[in-house]
Amino acid sequence: xxxxxxxxxxxxxxxxxxxxxxxxxxxxxxxxxxxxxxxxxxxxxxxxxxxxxxxxxxxxxxxxxxxxxxxxxxxxxxxxxxxxxxxxxxxxxxxxxxxxxxxxxxxxxxxxxxxxxxxxxxxxxxxxxxxxxxxxxxxxxxxxxxxxxxxxxxxxxxxxxxxxxxxxxxxxxxxxxxxxxxxxxxxxxxxxxxxxxxxxxxxxxxxxxxxxxxxxxxxxxxxxxxxxxxxxxxxxxxxxxxxxxxxxxxxxxxxxxxxxxxxxxxx
Numbered sequence: 001x002x003x004x005x006x007x008x009x010x011x012x013x014x015x016x017x018x019x020x021x022x023x024x025x026x027x028x029x030x031x032x033x034x035x036x037x038x039x040x041x042x043x044x045x046x047x048x049x050x051x052x053x054x055x056x057x058x059x060x061x062x063x064x065x066x067x068x069x070x071x072x073x074x075x076x077x078x079x080x081x082x083x084x085x086x087x088x089x090x091x092x093x094x095x096x097x098x099x100x101x102x103x104x105x106x107x108x109x110x111x112x113x114x115x116x117x118x119x120x121x122x123x124x125x126x127x128x129x130x131x132x133x134x135x136x137x138x139x140x141x142x143x144x145x146x147x148x149x150x151x152x153x154x155x156x157x158x159x160x161x162x163x164x165x166x167x168x169x170x171x172x173x174x175x176x177x178x179x180x181x182x183x184x185x186x187x188x189x190x191x192x193x194x195x196x197x198x199x200x201x202x203x204x205x206x207x208x209x210x211x212x213x214x215x216x217x218x219x220x221x222x223x224x225x226x227x228x229x230x231x232x233x234x235x236x237x238x239x240x241x242x243x244x245x246x247x248x249x250x251x252x253x254x255x256x257x258x259x260x261x262x263x264x265x266x267x
Contacts, residue, residue, distance in 0.1 A: 004053075016144030019145060026074035028116075029198075031119065032097075035076060041069035041083055044220025047073065048083060048099070049051035050233070070161060070247075071116035071158070071198075078140070079236035084113035084127060092116075092142065097233035107140030115167055115198075119177070119180055126180070128167050135167065135183065148183030152176070161201035168196035175199065 025042020031038050031053070035263070039050045039061075046066040049121075051058040062069075067087020074081050074097065082094045090110035097103040111131020118125060118140075124144070128135045135149040153171035160166070165180045166189065173196065175189040 013018075027070045030072045030074045030081070032074050032076050032233075035097075037233070039072055039074060039081060041072050042230065043068045043070060048081075050097075062095065062102065070114060073118045075090045075118050076121065076234055077120070079234040080140075082116060082118065082125060084116050086110075086112045086114065089129075094140075096144075096236045101236060106138065107147065114156045117158045117160040117165065119160055126158060126160065126165060128152065128158045130154045130156065130170075135165065137180075148180075149178050149186060155204070156196065157198035157200075159199050159201040161203060165200060166199055168193075168197060168199050247260070 003078070022045065024042055025094055027043045028041035029038070030040070036053050037050055038053055039048065041048050046063065046069065047060050047067070048062040049058060049060050049071055049136040067085055067089065068167060070080060070084050070086050072083040076097070079097055080094055081097050082092065085091050085093065089107065092110065092113060093102060094106050096107050103143055105125075106234050108262040109132065111129055113127050113129045113182055115128035116126070119137075123140055125140055126135065126137045127149070131154075133151040133153065134147050135152055135155060136145060136147050138145040148164050148165070152167070153169050155176075156168045157168040158165060164177050166175060166177050168175055172188075172191070173194050174191045175193065176186060177183065177189050
């Protein structure tokens with residue numbers, strides 16, 4: 001819902017009001033404001049999960065061949081999620097928002113890829129690596145890779161707003177800014193900020209979009225029929241036009257070919 005802030009805290013040992021059971025080290029967090037879902041990475045359990053914004057319909061999306069997943073970013077309009085993994089074999093991956101169609105985009109010359117951001121207007125992926133001390137960019141398929149800013153001391157969080165990228169730096173204890181296309185005009189936005197972790201910029205002019213929900217009941221032959229609760233996610237652009245698979249013969253996400261089913265729960 002509009003006006004709410006979501007965060008993770010790996011130091012809290014008591015149950016929270018939102019999500020707590022089964023969580024260990026929730027490093028990355030991303031909110032799908034269009035689909036009204038929250039996605040997160042857990043370095044302790046080596047999983048990527050999703051749930052509705054109220055914590056319901058929780059589901060594990062990716063759990064195999066993950067070492068230390070950290071940052072996660074969503075491109076709802078294209079139907080993809082991206083994440084970094086700073087394990088022994090560091091990599092940057094992409095999948096559909098239900099965890100399918102998984103592919104490794106970049107797996108060479110990475111160390112500790114901490115921050116991750118998607119430049120939708122420029123169709124590029126941006127990430128910050130604390131080991132290589134670089135902020136880099138590529139296209140959305142991991143091609144045309146280039147260095148934007150180097151050296152950076154110990155970047156962690158990375159975000160994008162307008163024509164600029166912003167990142168947090170553990171060592172300099174500061175928030176930095178640079179041009180998103182060239183890396184030029186680097187400035188310190190704020191200094192003397194110990195313990196900096198992630199950072200997110202919010203565009204107040206960007207609409208959140210309409211929620212895509214499955215109706216709880218429909219009229220069938222003049223009788224109201226209770227339907228299961230359904231967790232839906234956007235299908236990747238490559239799958240647009242494919243029919244939505246049905247569950248229990250008649251149940252689909254919505255009458256729309258650009259959504260697919262993630263989970264289902266009967267009342």
